[in-house]
Amino acid sequence: MRFLICSFDGLRPDLISPELTPNLCRLQSLGVTLANHRTVYPTETRSAFPSLVTGATTNRHGMVGNKYVDRSVSPPRYIDTSDAVLLRKLDLESGGKLMSAATLGEILASEARSLAVLATNTPGTTRFFHHKAEDVGHVRLSGHFREACTADALAEAEAGVGPLTPVPPNIEPDKAGQDWITSAFLEVVWPRYRPDVTILSYGEPDVTSHFHGTGAEATRGIIAHCDRQFGRVLDWWEAECRAEGVQIIAVSDHGHITGHTRASVIDSLRDGGFRPGIEPAPEVDVVVVPGQAGALYLAEPTEEQIARLVATITEQPWCGPVFTRTRNGIDGIAPGSLGNHLVFADHPRAPDVSFSFRADDGVDPFGLIGGTFYDNDRRAGLGVHGGLHPKELAAVGIVAGSAFSATAGSISAVPSGICDFVPTILYLLGIAQPDGGMTGRLLTELLADASKPEVRSEAFEARIGNFTQVLRRIQVGSTRYIESGLAEG
Structure with a gap:
């Protein structure tokens, strides 16, 4: 075979x-x-x-x-x-x-x-x-x-x-x-x-x-x-x-999905009092890794700084689901975040804060479902990926x-x-x-002589201020898959 x-x-x-x-x-x-x-x-x-x-x-x-x-x-x-x-x-x-x-x-x-x-x-x-x-x-x-x-x-x-x-x-x-x-x-x-x-x-x-x-x-x-x-x-x-x-x-x-509204994570963080950059440098206190999957690495990743960073981005209209290292098996260590283990991203290389851009079920000019904020130098209306829609x-x-x-x-x-x-x-x-x-x-x-496995759904929610996020997963036997992660507020 x-x-x-x-x-x-x-x-x-x-x-x-x-x-x-x-x-x-x-x-x-x-x-x-x-x-x-x-x-x-x-x-x-x-x-x-x-x-x-x-x-x-x-x-x-x-x-x-x-x-x-x-x-x-x-x-x-x-x-x-x-x-x-x-x-x-x-x-x-x-x-x-x-x-x-x-x-x-x-x-x-x-x-x-x-x-x-x-x-x-x-x-x-x-x-x-x-x-x-x-x-x-x-x-x-x-x-x-x-x-x-x-x-x-x-x-x-x-x-x-x-x-x-x-x-x-x-x-x-x-x-x-x-x-x-x-x-x-x-x-x-x-x-x-x-x-x-x-x-x-x-x-x-x-x-x-x-x-x-x-x-x-x-x-x-x-x-x-x-x-x-x-x-x-x-x-x-x-x-x-x-x-x-x-x-x-x-x-x-x-x-x-289709990028409909351009955002600048670096500008938002700078307005929030951070010194952002796209790679490590002495004058940079938070690295914003370029891409549609948000990855933020702090020069000093204390719990206080991580919480400050999450509070800053969750105030932005472009911010979707946010993840930090876990506090209690569900919540992340920063208020408003979920534990990154829930999306199977808790590795030593993982960023201090990961996020997706806020996405929706809008229909694009081609008749396809799915739109999002995005952070690159291209025009609106183009395909992007990285998040949890x-x-x-x-x-x-x-x-x-x-x-x-x-x-x-x-x-x-x-x-x-x-x-x-x-x-x-x-x-x-x-x-x-x-x-x-x-x-x-x-x-x-x-495969041959297979029985249909049991399927169950689960959801996790986190809030801070007006920001709310919901992560949905589905379980087949002991294996879990991510269905979606969406945010509003």
């Missing part, structure tokens, strides 16, 4: 349709759609994909955001995880502990099995899929970035399908990269290596959504293009490999193949998440999970 995971970065499940994505719909007809499938918090790519490959939430693997402040060194340093060379350096410096949970590639290598990665995401994201590929002799290929590729595989791929494609400008949808990785998989990696597990990651429609809008014509165009490339893979699977026991899993790492948390999940016994074309309403795929793959391969690392569950409802 072998597995192929096909990922579509930033694809909202409600954009799958017969007109736009006929091949993903074809996969749905051949398999099972996970209708209540979710990602992790923060809903950022380089938190979510580490969760995919570790089967664990952020608090276990330690990738607390696309960017974070590393306070394990003196002086603290700002880390941008899009940099594949930096990630390699950090892993070597830490004695192989870049991530604090074992990854799928490491686990497979320990069992003399293989993982191949082909991706058009950023160099750092591509490395995250299998950050030790060069150490264990596995394949990792980027459609654009040589520094993210393993050397031998790159040489073979370029000989077989041509040179790496140049990175297009952000305003231009990336078609050539998707074509290249699809061809490299079908013509080189599968015939040459036949990996036990392959991750084929299309880096779109994420970038196009950020620069054109989630429902824009350009975004719909690149979704359709990625679907056509996936159609080549699905044709191969149906003609050659379905009967050989290859299982297909289609995923996305998060959804998008249900449409940011919603992710694609479709499975097909002989291992999944549910009726073809069926829908599973049982809640599931991005952390659940690796535990399920390992179970089907007969490989034991590492002790204590994974938080995802075995998707028993998709």
Whole structure:
């Protein structure tokens, strides 16, 4: 039995349709759609994909955001995880502990099995899929970035399908990269290596959504293009490999909502008497990590300063749910905040205060639900993600193949998440999970003779002044998923 995971970065499940994505719909007809499938918090790519490959939430693997402040060194340093060379350096410096949970590639290598990665995401994201590929002799290929590729595989791929494609400008949808990785998989990696597990990651429609809008014509165009490339893979699977026991899993790492009102966190904090900056410096008393998932690191993170910081941001119209380290198992140490363990973000790298921008259920110009405040230099009306709106948390999940016994074309309403795929793959391969690392569950409802698990809901609330936030989660057996986090006041 072998597995192929096909990922579509930033694809909202409600954009799958017969007109736009006929091949993903074809996969749905051949398999099972996970209708209540979710990602992790923060809903950022380089938190979510580490969760995919570790089967664990952020608090276990330690990738607390696309960017974070590393306070394990003196002086603290700002880390941008899009940099594949930096990630390699950090892993070597830490004695192989870049991530604090074992990854799928490491686990497979320990069992003399293989993982191949082909991706058009950023160099750092591509490395995250299998950050030790060069150490264990596995394949990792980027459609654009040589520094993210393993050397031998790159040489073979370029000989077989041509040179790496140049990175297009952000305003231009990336078609050539998707074509290249699809061809490299079908013509080189599968015939040459036949990996036990392959991750084929299309880096779109994420970038196009950020620069054109989630429902824009350009975004719909690149979704359709990625679907056509996936159609080549699905044709191969149906003609050659379905009967050989290859299982297909289609995923996305998060959804998008639309930024409608620009805000400035730095200006708000400066008005509140802080000395903010975007990276550690002697004159900075609070680092505001750039991005749509709010991360604030204090130079002196006393309980008093954390409470002052929370009081300042909860007075702002842009402030959504707020989290600090826990006081009592529910509340955070600052009034008005919830404990960051409730969103599975309580890692040593976690910020002193994390927050989401305030989101709502407004309908954007493309007819899509979900709007939010945002903090970047782009115009309103573009796609963003990182927070706790249900449409940011919603992710694609479709499975097909002989291992999944549910009726073809069926829908599973049982809640599931991005952390659940690796535990399920390992179970089907007969490989034991590492002790204590994974938080995802075995998707028993998709397997033979499965009983439907018990599902329960829970909610947590915190207030300060006129600010109120509510976090909703859902529990399947002992596994918990985040449904939403919203604030008002």
